[in-house]
Amino acid sequence: AQKVTQAQTEISVVEKEDVTLDCVYETRDTTYYLFWYKQPPSGELVFLIRRNSFDEQNEISGRYSWNFQKSTSSFNFTITASQVVDSAVYFCGEGSTLGRLYFGRGTQLTVWP
């Protein structure tokens, strides 16, 4: 069955610490895509990244980086030098080419000043 697991329900760090949010997925599809969204306290969903299954290149965008490893079915997200504004719920997910999407249950990240 398709499934996305975010084992960390809550993480607390102090500003400037690095933090990694884990994401493990299960899929029967050979072609699929993975994504991360951020949901700040204001409630909107903010797109962070999407990665197709055949593109295992890691991605870095400013303080954010993503590590996609097909061998371990993981798509982890690292924030370097965290800031208070990074406090949010982060959702990882997996989508099929036919339109089905699966989200993880989310990780609440709190960054303390």
Added chain:
Amino acid sequence: EAQVTQNPRYLITVTGKKLTVTCSQNMNHEYMSWYRQDPGLGLRQIYYSMNVEVTDKGDVPEGYKVSRKEKRNFPLILESPSPNQTSLYFCASSLAPFSGTLGYEQYFGPGTRLTVT
């Protein structure tokens, strides 16, 4: 401005009273989808639509109906709401979910908070 709009944003209703939550996008997107968000459960897909007149069930379709008569609109219908449908609902749209090597992000609406008493 490119956006997905949902109406109403907040709704309190009673069990059994039919309601419709509208969703509209102005980006000419083929794909649209509805999700519900519940504490501790993340977002779960209710229904999705790959194009006009094409809809499919997601993970939690029971108690919901949708229609896609026009490209821009994808209303969510609760024929007989029950308290377990109290939730935060999001509509989203994108270009085709998968196209070659191109990836398209989903644009989410602001959410509709529904309470069924």
